[in-house]
């Protein structure tokens with residue numbers, strides 16, 4: 001990473017990603033600490049870098065690509081090429097609420113996959129008691145601040161990103 005400063009507050013780690021390559025590298029590092037059943041909620045404004053982060057997750061998990069912005073397809077399953085969990089990449093932007101998420105049936109795949117949902121805050125929390133919240137902020141200089149927060153027992157003591 002070309003510019004990386006990290007601070008820890010409780011089970012939140014804040015990381016700076018200076019470029020899109022840094023964002024993917026960060027997500028690859030996080031992917032190394034993930035396993036089937038993990039849920040990630042990616043938040044941040046339009047163009048923040050949520051899909052870029054998901055691409056890094058896919059690289060780290062070794063799943064079949066390409067990982068693109070879901071437009072009409074709201075959730076896509078990227079199977080593993082290395083015998084690990086698949087990546088389910090979903091976009092809740094157009095979903096009305098928790099009822100519509102139920103129709104997607106993400107729950108069916110959750111146990112066997114790593115699930116990453118863009119715009120998932122306030123919508124998919126009910127899917128899992130444990131989750132990683134990835135909140136991306138875009139700064140005026142185009143660098144990004146990425147706050148990784150662990151929620152639930154699974155992440156109480158340890159986050160999949162170094163301090």
Ligand SMILES: Nc1ncnc2c1ncn2[C@@H]1O[C@H](COP(=O)(O)OP(=O)(O)OP(=O)(O)O)[C@@H](O)[C@H]1O
Pocket residue numbers: 017018019020021022023044045046047048049050051052053069118142143144
């Ligand atoms: N430091 C950075 N981190 C991530 N992306 C960056 C950075 N600097 C520039 N970019 C660019 O910003 C854009 C981020 O787009 P991306 O599709 O990942 O955002 P998004 O949050 O998924 O948007 P949307 O809300 O439309 O789904 C990309 O074109 C990427 O190359």
Ligand SMILES: [Mg+2]
Pocket residue numbers: 050051052069070118
């Ligand atoms: Mg996106």
